[in-house]
Structures are given as C-alpha cells and as structure tokens.
Amino acid sequence: MSTEISPAVQQVIDQTRFDILSKTHAVDNASKREEIARTFISDTVTVPTEEMYTYATLATLGDDVYFEPSTAALEAHIAQLAGKEAALFMPSGTQSNQIALRTHLKQPPYSVVCDKRAHIFKYEAGGAAFNSNAHVVPITPANGHHLTLEEVQENVILGTDIHIAPTELVALENTLNGTIFPQDEIIKICDYAHSLGIKTHLDGARIWHVAIETGKSIRELCEPFDSVSVCFSKGLGAPIGSCLIGNKEFITRARWFRKILGGGMRQTGILAACAAYALTFNFPQLPRVHALTKKLEVGLEELGAIILSGAETCMLFYDPTPLGINFEEIGERAAALPEPLILGGSRLVVHVQTSEQAVDDFLSVIHQLAEEKKAAGWVQPANGHKTSAFKDVYVRRQVKLTK
Template sequence: MATSEAALANIADQVKVDLVSKTHALENANKRKEIARTFISDTVTVPTEEMYAYATTATLGDDVYFEPSTAALEAHIAHITGKEAALFVPSGTASNQIALRCHLKQPPYSILCDYRAHIYKYEAGGAAFHSGAHVIAVQPSNKHHLTLDDIKDHVVTGTDVHCAPTEVIALENTLNGTIIPQEEVIAISEYARSLGIKMHLDGARIWHVAIETTTPLKQLCDPFDSVSLCFSKGLGAPVGSCLAGPKEFIARARAIRKLFGGGMRQTGILAGSAAYALSHNFPKLAKVHALSKRLQASLEEIGANILSRAETCMIFYDPSPLGVTYDEIAEKGSALPEPLFLGGSRLVVHIQTSEEAVNDFLSIVRELAEEKKKAGWVRPANGQASGDFKDVYIRRVPKTEK
C-alpha cells in the first residue's frame, strides 16, 4: 500500500504544473503596455481586470448540452440583429465556415465575394475544404466596395453545365476598415433574393459600422440570411463570435459546429466576457475612429500617401513619397525605450491603443521624412496613391525581444 501511494504521488508530481509565475502581475502590466503600442491588429486586445471579474460571475453549464449565460448571450445577439436565433462559436472563421456549410446543400455551387474577403483570403481555403465550394472572387470596379453591377457581372445563374451556380453572396462589413454603403447592400440583397441566392454577412467588425453610421445592428443585418459577429477584435473580449440566422439554420449550425470540433463545454466565462465587452467596450469605438482619423490626417500633413482612408479603425498608407520605407519606420519604432509594434502598410487602432503610441509613430515618420529631405530627397511629381494596395500583416520583433 505504501509503495502504491508513493507511486501515485510520484505520478501526481509529474503531472503537476504551475503556469502563474511569481511576476505574472508585472508581466501582464508590461503586456498591456505593449498592446497599447501595437498597430498590427485589433485581435491583440486583452481583457481588463473588470472584464475578468464580471466573467467569473457567469454560470457553469456545459454548452454542448445547455449553458445559461451562453444561451442568454445568444438570445441577446439574435434580438439586436433581428434574427430568430444565434450560436456562440470559437472564432469568426468558424462562424463563417459553419454558415457556408449550412447554406450549401448539394454541389456544384459557388460563393461570390470580394477578392479581399476574409472567407476567401484568410480562412485556409475553408470554403473548398469544408463545403466543396468554388469561390468567385470579384475585384470591385470602384476599388472600394462591391456594387450591384459588380454582382450582376459575375454571378452565375442558369443551367450551363460548365459553371457552378452561385448559391451564396458573402459581403464583409467592414472590409479592411471600410464601410459598404447600406443602400448598396440592400440593392444586392434584393437582387440575390429575386434569384433565390442566400446572403451572408461577415460582420466581424460590424460594430464599427453601427458606431460610425449611427445605424442599429438590426438595420445593418436585415438584408442578410445569416450574420457572423466577432467579440475578440474591436470589442476586446478574449474569445468568441456569434452566428445569427433563422431557427432551423442555427439548429443545423449547432450540429455542424459539433462536427467541426467546435462544441465547447463551460463557455459561461467566455459569454460573460463578451457581454461585458458589448456593454462597456462597444461605446469606446467612437474614440477609436476619431484617433484613427487624426492619425490619417497627420500622415497626410507629413506627406505620406493614404491608400485606404480611416473610415473606422484602419488606415493603409504609403511612406515612399517621403523617401521612407516601412522597414525604416519599424526599425525606429522597435528601437524606442517603449517599442512600437508595426507591420507594413496597415495601421490598426483599437480600444487599447494609446494616444502616446500614435504621437510616437507620427514623430518617427516626421523625423525620417526630415532626414530624407535634408539628404536631398525630392518627392516624385507623380507620388500619388494608386488606389490599389496590398494589406501587409508582418509582425516585426523589437530589438528587446531578439
């Protein structure tokens, strides 16, 4: 018996682990400082102590069976989007892919979307893998958003056996931080429904549209059969998205979520975090937009080209008219006592971005532009934005981490 107890104690010692370091509070404080100076994405936002505290008061059910706090969140999302039901899922990618799998029944079929859409570029070919779907990726003729004419020019209807009929039109709002005019969304929706084509909204950042245009969520979502909304980007919750749509659709989505390995257990703490984000962080997006617009205006004043304007939380810019490269800006940023975390052309402002970080970034661009000017750089006569750009997502490691 003593030998058996010793053996069990030995195994228990092997299994034991402590993830919380003695300096975890300091490490978390430093991480929050880093996030306040990160322009790479709004996915880097982290829960506040207040969000943590609220989340721990949520219920302790099992969401594969029934979890009260999660069910309450789903009911709330269904209500504010004007849909019959909603489903909590781990990510925006999961939400989009589950929606497509539910809409698409029997191939051949195609999905029509913007060529920059997340479901086309950044979901690992999920439409083909999960649904066997062909994707028709369309470049907007106005270089900003898909129009009804773009849709009509590329939608596949009829009985030509050489083509995969379009069964879903997927719009993303915002897309790279830009807003699709609601009247265009409605026109596309009316046309799609006249042909029996389903409409899906990748509304990962639809919260930004609601704030910027002062439009209720229901009105923004009415033209769509299904809607995906994220909590872990602009709203600052740690994990999760919701898929909303008709009751039968969401019932099927729950089964597909399980099939995809997305059935989760004690999700109450995650639902609690999302609820806190909706109540406390959603209103902060107005300040995010104001800060991003100030950032854009200052870059223009310095002389950089703006490739995509700050309609909400993102700016795409080009410093080459100043004789400056993205690498030079990133190197100077990473060398600061409190480093800046920068990618390439894309700058993302979020609810935890500090004004000091914006000021430091602009100071770097000004200093580099002045250095180039003193060295004899002359702005090219045709140094204007082309209106086309590549969205670059490179995370450069600051020198302190090397």
C-alpha cells in the same frame, strides 16, 4: 474505502503538477497591456482588463453542449440585437463564417460570390473548398472600395450549364479592410440575390464600427441578410468568440456542424461573460478609436505620406515612399524607442486599448525620419500625395495582411 496513495501513483501525481503562474506574473501582464497599447498590427491583440476578468468569474457554470445559461443569454441578446430568430456562440470568426457557408450550401455543385479581398476567400485557409466543396467566385471591385450590384449581376452564375457551378450564396463583408460598405448598395445586392433564390451572408466581424460611424442600428445593418457573423474579439476586446445569427432552422443545423467541426465547447459561461462585458463597456469606446485613426490619417497626410485607404473606422493603409522612407526603416526606428511601437507595414489598426501617446509617437517617428531624409538631400515629389497613381496600384495589387 481506502484512499491511501501508493508511492508509484504519488510519483505520477507529482510529475503531472504544473504551475502556469510565474513569480513575475502580475508584472508581466501589466507590461503586456502597455505593449498592446502601442501595437498597431491588429485589433485582435487586445486583452481582458482586470474588470473583465472579475465580471467573467460571476458567469454560470453550465455545459454548452447541453445548456449553458450565460451563453444562451448572450445568444438570445445577439439574435434580438440583429433582428433574427437565433444565434450560436462560436470559438472564432473563421469557424462562424465557415459553418455559415456549410449550413447554407446543401449539395454540390455550387459557388459562392464574394469580394476578392474577403476574409472567407483570402484568410480562412481555403475553408470554403475544404469544408463545403464550394467553388468561390472572387470579384475585384472596380471602385476599389466595395462591390456593386452590377458587378454581382455580372458574376452570379445561373442556369443549367453543366460546365459551371451555379451560385447559391452571395457573401459580403462589412467592414472590409476598415471601410464601410454602403447600406443602400447592400440592400440592392441582397434583394437581387433573394429574387433569384440565392442566399446571402454577412461577415460582420467589425459591424460594431459601422453602427458607431453611421448611427445605423445593428438590426438595420443585418436585416438584408439570411445569416450574419459578428465578432467579440475584433474591435470589442473580448478574449475569444463570435456569434453566427440566422433563423431557428438555420441555427439548429449550424449547431450540428459546429459539433462536427469540434466547436462544441463546455463551460463557455466565462467567455460569454467577457463578450457581454465587451458589448457594454468596450463598444462605447469605438468613437474614440475612430477619432485616433482619423488623427493618424490627418497626421500622415500633413507629413506628405500617401493614404491608400482612409480612416473610415479603425484602420488605414498608407505609403511613406514620397518621404523617401520605407516600412523597414519605420519599423526599426519604432522598435528602438524607449517604449517601442509594434507595426506591421502599410496597415495601421487602432483598437480600444490603443493609447493616444502611441499615435503621437508614431507620427513623431515618421516626422523625424522624413526630416533626416530631407537633410540628406531627399526631395519630395511635387504633389506626390495628391495623385491617384499610388491608390490605383494599391487597388490592383495583392496586399498581404493578417486579419
């Protein structure tokens, strides 16, 4: 058999070649890691370490549409960890949540009850309507922190009135904007929903933070729900991936929807290995993450800023206006540092690759700007940081965030 390549074919081959690695590839990656250590926009910006890369190269080489051993092992571990029968690896948390909704919801009309700030309502491009033909009933929690049983009871739609879409799913989120949903309230809500034959789903993308902060096991935190989504990127520092968890029948049907929506991937072993590495080596770093977030909160309070939402886990929201400064000024000064800080407004997110120096430098920026304002004649409002008015405004307004 001849293997001689014609000039025309060789030309096609030559045109197709592409080397993605630049001459400064290693230096660029090192610089990126330094940048990420000083980025407070989100915990999705984390990148694999050299050690995670090395571990990933040892994964199996199966095809996940058929069977991939490393991925199957990860799914089995996550299912066992959550106390459920099965789990399914997903490319993203959004797909995991959307497939959960689509799997639970069978035949319209139906509605989903959730927090008005929930990811499935605000940040998944209207996926509940697009993918599941579902009406969403968003609730604004009166306490500004979490939904209560009474609020769910008031908004669940029952009966046979043809004018309204009956509730078939209650979806909760833990954490939500970094705050921890009290487990006793979760149990009440899920027990109530189940008593009516209504399914429950947990967007537990950052459930790892809840476990670290409360000491409750992942199993205990997931137990009240029919399905749970957990993320390996948010918080844990893996490059990609989430898992949807439930009983065997649920996951079998979810696997079908994953294929329909284009989520059936092939050699996912390297991604599963990154997730396993993150669970083993990055999860134990979350106490440090929480401590740094608390340091930010205490530092901002001492300077006189208002804390809109406190450092329960890895993020907080603040208002610098009592100091006479705004987010634009803070961002410009932070970006002008010899080692810039990357900020995103009122939300500060700490992650496993955040450096303590970045926290110190951020607080220094706020301090310097505040001192400059004082020197220019700014007078801080008396006890401004102790009032609840700013928090009330925060609860009422729609804060645009990138999750």
